[in-house]
Amino acid sequence: MMLSWHAVYTQPGKEILAAQQLRNQGFEVYLPQYQKLRRHAGRTDIVATALFPRYLFVGVAMERQRWRSVNGTRGVVGLVMFGEHPIPVPHPVIEEIRSREDETGYIRLNGPTFERGQALRIVEGPMSDTQAIFEEQVDGNRAILLVSLLGRMVRTRMPLRQVEAA
Numbered sequence: 001m002m003l004s005w006h007a008v009y010t011q012p013g014k015e016i017l018a019a020q021q022l023r024n025q026g027f028e029v030y031l032p033q034y035q036k037l038r039r040h041a042g043r044t045d046i047v048a049t050a051l052f053p054r055y056l057f058v059g060v061a062m063e064r065q066r067w068r069s070v071n072g073t074r075g076v077v078g079l080v081m082f083g084e085h086p087i088p089v090p091h092p093v094i095e096e097i098r099s100r101e102d103e104t105g106y107i108r109l110n111g112p113t114f115e116r117g118q119a120l121r122i123v124e125g126p127m128s129d130t131q132a133i134f135e136e137q138v139d140g141n142r143a144i145l146l147v148s149l150l151g152r153m154v155r156t157r158m159p160l161r162q163v164e165a166a
Helices: 015-024 067-072 091-099
Strands: 004-010 028-030 033-040 043-050 055-060 076-079 119-122 131-138 142-149 152-159 163-165
Touching: 004 015, 004 067, 004 091, 015 028, 015 055, 015 076, 028 091, 055 067, 067 076, 119 142, 131 152
Parallel strands: none
Antiparallel strands: 004 055, 004 076, 028 055, 033 043, 119 131, 119 163, 131 142, 142 152
């Protein structure tokens, strides 16, 4: 049975509901996600976030499954179509996205990579042009840095886009 992959447009924030409902109907579903740092009410959490907000991929055996039932699924707005036909997503595209998953199943977002102890320079924000030392990367797009402040080393978190190698 050859699966044909298709993009599904979902209701806002309903990617997981749509994926569960589609699986319940016997469809193969791929919802690529990455881990994101979320701050709310003074707390910081790492949450799974859809790589493509409001989209997921569904594998349909066109000769066996009724693809039109996807459009009536809870959480789904509809398949991405051209006229009256769903547009297939090439298998290599799905394979390329899956190849970027880490061992936990989340997509690794590419960003600058630094070594522990590497000297950096802050290039943006209130600490611009300050020297720092890289400690570790957190949640894919933030770093913990050591910065000399008032004669002592202070740990701080900063988006990776705000630093560069010294």
